[in-house]
Amino acid sequence: MNQLPQKYPFLPTWCPGCGNFGIMNAIKMAIAKSGHPKEKFVIVYDIGCSGNMSDFLDMYGFHGLHGRALPPAAGIKLANHDLKVIVVIGDGGCYGEGATHFINLMRGNHDITVLVHDNHRYSLTTGQMSPTTDKGEATKSTPEGSIEEPLNPLALAISNHATFIAREFSGAIPQLSARIGEAISHEGFALIDMLQICSVYNPKQDLRWYREHTVSLEAEGHNSTDKAAAWTQAMREEKLPVGLFFKADRPAYHSQVSELQSGTLVNHNKSVVDMTTLLQDYR
Amino acid sequence: MRVPNTLNWKVGGPAGEGIMTTGLIFSKTIARHGIKVFDYTEYPSLITGGHNTYQVYASQNSATSQYQKLDVLIALDKPTLDLHHDEFYDNTLVIYDAQDDKINIEEHNLPVKNFNLPMVQLATESGGSRLMANNVALGASMFLFGLDLEILNGVIQDVFGRKGEEIVTKNQNAAKAGYDFMKMHLGQPILTIDKVEDKNYLTMTGNEAISMGAIAGGLQLYTAYPMTPSSSVLHVLAEKAKTADIVVKHAEDEIGVINMALGASFAGVRSMVGTSGGGFCYMSEALGLSGVAEIPLVVLESMRPGPAAGMPTWTAQGDIQFIITASQDEFPRFVVAPADAQEAFELTRLAMDLSEKYQTLVIVVADKLLSESRHTMELESTQFNNTRVGFEENPQLDEVGFYPRYQDSESGIGKRTIPGQKDGYYLSNSYEHDKYGFASEEGRVRVEQVDKRAKKFELMKGEILPQYFEDNGGEMTLVSYGSTKGAVIAARELLEQQGIKVNIFNLTWIWPFPVEQVEKVLSMDVPFAVVEGNSTGQLGKIITMETGIKITNKLLKYDGRPFYPYEIVQFVRNTLKK
Ligand SMILES: Cc1ncc(C[n+]2csc(CCOP(=O)(O)OP(=O)(O)O)c2C)c(N)n1
Numbered sequence: 130m131n132q133l134p135q136k137y138p139f140l141p142t143w144c145p146g147c148g149n150f151g152i153m154n155a156i157k158m159a160i161a162k163s164g165h166p167k168e169k170f171v172i173v174y175d176i177g178c179s180g181n182m183s184d185f186l187d188m189y190g191f192h193g194l195h196g197r198a199l200p201p202a203a204g205i206k207l208a209n210h211d212l213k214v215i216v217v218i219g220d221g222g223c224y225g226e227g228a229t230h231f232i233n234l235m236r237g238n239h240d241i242t243v244l245v246h247d248n249h250r251y252s253l254t255t256g257q258m259s260p261t262t263d264k265g266e267a268t269k270s271t272p273e274g275s276i277e278e279p280l281n282p283l284a285l286a287i288s289n290h291a292t293f294i295a296r297e298f299s300g301a302i303p304q305l306s307a308r309i310g311e312a313i314s315h316e317g318f319a320l321i322d323m324l325q326i327c328s329v330y331n332p333k334q335d336l337r338w339y340r341e342h343t344v345s346l347e348a349e350g351h352n353s354t355d356k357a358a359a360w361t362q363a364m365r366e367e368k369l370p371v372g373l374f375f376k377a378d379r380p381a382y383h384s385q386v387s388e389l390q391s392g393t394l395v396n397h398n399k400s401v402v403d404m405t406t407l408l409q410d411y412r
Numbered sequence: 413m414r415v416p417n418t419l420n421w422k423v424g425g426p427a428g429e430g431i432m433t434t435g436l437i438f439s440k441t442i443a444r445h446g447i448k449v450f451d452y453t454e455y456p457s458l459i460t461g462g463h464n465t466y467q468v469y470a471s472q473n474s475a476t477s478q479y480q481k482l483d484v485l486i487a488l489d490k491p492t493l494d495l496h497h498d499e500f501y502d503n504t505l506v507i508y509d510a511q512d513d514k515i516n517i518e519e520h521n522l523p524v525k526n527f528n529l530p531m532v533q534l535a536t537e538s539g540g541s542r543l544m545a546n547n548v549a550l551g552a553s554m555f556l557f558g559l560d561l562e563i564l565n566g567v568i569q570d571v572f573g574r575k576g577e578e579i580v581t582k583n584q585n586a587a588k589a590g591y592d593f594m595k596m597h598l599g600q601p602i603l604t605i606d607k608v609e610d611k612n613y614l615t616m617t618g619n620e621a622i623s624m625g626a627i628a629g630g631l632q633l634y635t636a637y638p639m640t641p642s643s644s645v646l647h648v649l650a651e652k653a654k655t656a657d658i659v660v661k662h663a664e665d666e667i668g669v670i671n672m673a674l675g676a677s678f679a680g681v682r683s684m685v686g687t688s689g690g691g692f693c694y695m696s697e698a699l700g701l702s703g704v705a706e707i708p709l710v711v712l713e714s715m716r717p718g719p720a721a722g723m724p725t726w727t728a729q730g731d732i733q734f735i736i737t738a739s740q741d742e743f744p745r746f747v748v749a750p751a752d753a754q755e756a757f758e759l760t761r762l763a764m765d766l767s768e769k770y771q772t773l774v775i776v777v778a779d780k781l782l783s784e785s786r787h788t789m790e791l792e793s794t795q796f797n798n799t800r801v802g803f804e805e806n807p808q809l810d811e812v813g814f815y816p817r818y819q820d821s822e823s824g825i826g827k828r829t830i831p832g833q834k835d836g837y838y839l840s841n842s843y844e845h846d847k848y849g850f851a852s853e854e855g856r857v858r859v860e861q862v863d864k865r866a867k868k869f870e871l872m873k874g875e876i877l878p879q880y881f882e883d884n885g886g887e888m889t890l891v892s893y894g895s896t897k898g899a900v901i902a903a904r905e906l907l908e909q910q911g912i913k914v915n916i917f918n919l920t921w922i923w924p925f926p927v928e929q930v931e932k933v934l935s936m937d938v939p940f941a942v943v944e945g946n947s948t949g950q951l952g953k954i955i956t957m958e959t960g961i962k963i964t965n966k967l968l969k970y971d972g973r974p975f976y977p978y979e980i981v982q983f984v985r986n987t988l989k990k
Contacts, residue, residue: 137812139850171831173675176842183839184850187813189831190839191678192851193671194701200668201675205831207633207659208679212831230671233664388659395680395830397657399630405794407624407655411614412444412570 139184148299148325152246153182155299155306156215160188162306163213163313170213173202175227177219178253178327179246196226203239203382209395210240210383213313220247224260224280235291235318240381242312242319245282246299248327249334256330268330283363286320287356287375293319294359294375298339299326301371308373317381324369339369346372415905417447417605418471419557420479423549424496425488427455427464434546435466436786437571438553441564442470443615443788446608450898451617451786452478452974457640457724463491472608474905475788476752476898480976483603484556486549488531489513493520500524505556505602507549512542529593538589540582547583551590558604561591614789618782618895621756621789622686622712623648627656628757629764630798632681635661635669639688640724641780642714646686666691670698670711677707678840680803680830682764686712689731690721696738699773703743703865705840705849706818706826708767710760714778717972726972727780729894729945733953735775736923742862744770744869747923749777749894751880753787755920761796766875769801770868771825777922779945781974782895804829807836814838814848820860824867873924879917881933886915887988889933889940893919893951896943896975903980914984919951925958934961941965941987943980 143149160170170188174180176195183192193201198218206214223231223245234241250268251257257270260280267274286294293315297305305323312319324339351372352358359375383389391397421438425431432453439451450469456462469479481501487493487508493515500506504524508515512532529552531545540547547568554561565584572580616624623645626634636646650660663669666687673683687695692713702709713735717728736747746766750756756778763774804827807815817838819826829836839849844861846852880897882904890900897918904914917933917940919926934940934955942952942963947970952963967983969975984990 135812137814137848137850166834168832168834168836171679181851183841187837189837190841190849191675192839192841192843192849193674194697194842197667197671197698200663200671201678204633204635204672204675204677204683205679207661207672208676208681209830209832212679229664230668233668386659388653388657391657394632394659394676395832397632399632399682399798400800402628402630402796402798403794404624404628404656404796407627407652408614408791408794411616411620411624412440412612 138187141185142181143178144329146326146328147178148248148327149179149182149246151299151302152244152305152323152325153185155302155309156244157186158306159309159313162310165213169211170215171205172215172217173198173205175216175218175222176253177222177246179217179219182217196222197230198222199227199230199234199241199243202241203234206240206383207386207394209393210389211393214241215313216241216243218243218245219252220245220249220261221251221259224282228260232285232289235286235289235320237382238290238292238317238379240316240318240383242309243321244309245320245322246325247282247322248325248331250327250330252327252330281363282320282322283374284360287359287363291320292317292377292379295320295373296322296324296369296371298324298343298371300336300339311373315376317379324371342369343371344368346370346374415471418469419603419605420467420469420482421484421553422465422467422482422496422499423486423488424463424465424492427458427462429488430543430546431464431466431488433571434550435468437564437567438550439468439786440567440615441554441559442468443613444563444567445559446611446613447472447605448475448613448788449615449786450475450477453784455725463495470605472606474901477902477977478974479902480978484553486553488546490515493522497523503602507552509545512545529590531590534589534593535586538585540586544583544586547586548590551587552594554587555591555594555598556602558601560607561588612790614791615786616753616757616789617644617784617786618750618753618756618778619644619714619784620648621753622760622776622778623652625757625760626684626710626764627652627658628796629761630682631658631684631764633659633661633673633676633683634686635663635673635683636686637663637666637669637691639691641716641783642686642688642712644783645712666694667698670695670709673709674698674701674707677709678705682708682768684710684712684764686714688714688716689718692731692735692738697740700739700741700743701842702773703739703745704842704844706771706865707840708771709773710763710767711773711775712778713775714780714783716780717970723972725780727945727974728970728972729779729896730947730950730970732777732893732922733950735777736954743865744772744872745923746772746774746872746875747777748774749920749922750782751895751897751918751920752782752789754789756782757789757791759920765798770872771802771828772868772872777894779895802828804836807833809835809837812848816847817849818845818861818864819847820864823871824864869924876921876924876926879919879921879926879929882916884913884915886913886938888984889915889917889936889938890943890980890984891917891934891940891951892943893922896945899975899977899980900943902977903984906977906981907984910981912984912988912990922954925954927958930955931959931961934959939965939987941967941983943967943975945969945975
């Protein structure tokens, strides 16, 4: 069979109707509008349908291991804090397999933008329960309905020192893109939990479902500097609020590392290492 | 029987009473006399309570191992008087403090000479606190071996200087009180070891040497999660981070540790991580990421007995088979196993270079014995030059609009770009990928990339250094790896005195396996035996796997203790039926 010449980057291979298309466009727009040159961005991708975006963008990318996208993102930022680092990750990877990284790196306020494609399923592996699946949902791994209560990523982030916490719907592309732009310019750990449609493995939570179940924080006059109000919003059960829950200005991790005050680590020149002082202790 | 100009000293007592500092001061004092040392510590995995010991073997010529028989044992509590009887010989002298520790020496049935040194009383009488009693023991030890009290005072100055002049003086006065008391009651040293002029030794534990070697090799980022016996690398590097101008990150777990380091390395920073067996298991998935994405990384694995939590503060050589294969499928890696502080410094420094040159994983293998034992070593210079290699300075996007980072070539080693560089776009990918890093499941691309990585491995074989080989015209060749070298050398010395010659072949280079060197040595017309710290003979199995040579003689030890030279001596005599 004759193969068509490969187009670079690849054309998206997501299913028709997948929320990832909209999210990718929102990310592209946000980067273009950010005012930073494209080469200053790195996107770290987790393994999942969402992470397959790595093949569809023309930028520096790091497609790591499942659940482990956050640590390399923090490492890249430590190595070169002039870079803008974005994480593209699924709810399975971020809140399940890699939850330790999520919980701990947010405490450090590492300056990374974490975009969680929250479709409430493990989609790449064909539709098992994820940490955000509602209790009682039948999935491939829980045919009689899941027993666990779902994880509440927003409440977790609010109580655990993340400094930029938002939820957006993947269908509202301009709004999502604007929020991603804000997250990118925020100096510190930014989480956007993106409600994403997976029409194949989670057909119930479709466009209509989200219309009925979401409310706008902005319309409700929510004050995003008020942590207690953010907490109340995050704990709501009858509706899923979307918008900016909470934002605080706190120094990012790298700005508190004394060795990085003199510039980016990657530019610390090691061509001559003088160890005279260091070795004195071993005499 | 004691070889001239050597001494074997041990201090024992409860954890938390400064045993480690006392031993360190004694050891540094010896080294400043121009004499070589080998320090060995034993302690349980407890913070307070439990029995701690610090042992210093010193020799003008060669100090490579701990010896069993003690010249002096300083007992800082009662248990020390009872726990070490098999380490006594005719001339052992035991020192204790009858008043303070309420000791009735008769009850302990000591088969050797002993001496009551009122350490606490002398410390307080000399104006110090009871905590300074250990310095009385140090001063007394100076007299016992005819050593120079002034040199001890210098070390006390350097170790306690930060705490202020008053503390230094009080500690020095306590040392003098111990020295004078010994002089008054003994009149002369029990044995003497002569000072050597013009020797300017450094003393380092294996972990200190690994830390310093990494810095010399241009380390920029060290990430780790504490795990004995690797933790002191984290401690040393964190403490020295400012002076060394490096970043040290204690991350959330070992998976975070290695993935963070890989991210940093991808962004152009020389990175290293450290752990022990358990943490290394956690890291194993990401070892493959380093392999497939060709991201340079140095990993320290300091072994302790396992499986699982095993025996945290004891020694073993039981992870080596796992280390050479850990992770999915196949990819090139270097594995080196330094034997002592000198090699630990040099090989870690080299590891930093090799990982960058071949864009690959380098695993530095240590064990508790190497990591925490102190050795004398020498460096010709305190300045080190590093050259960064493998970076494309002026990347060009090719016709498809990407930089072909993984383009196949004769060497298999491509040039890297780093984020921030214009027109250097590529994808660093854990999936099998094409020359730009885009995921590919095409058979042809897969084979090309596997072969490309394999080409690197062929070149890596050219980096194998000569292994440590002593051809003494021996009746037998002892084969070992890593830290076991020291005990084998010490055994060779003892055997020599008994008229038996042995050859020594110690591997510090495990992977790529030094096939030719091993074949050459093992095909000599002399029987050989493999000496290693595990229960199945893993090095032996690797030798067989790589050379086809069968192993018939093995000396294996897996009780958590290092080899003692006398054990190797007995084994050789038994095997040779002598
Ligand atoms: C260590 C490991 N475990 C399991 C997998 C298989 N796996 C790949 S993606 C995935 C879950 C994907 O779900 P999510 O992270 O929510 O992303 P989505 O596909 O929904 O975008 C799993 C379990 C893997 N690649 N690696």
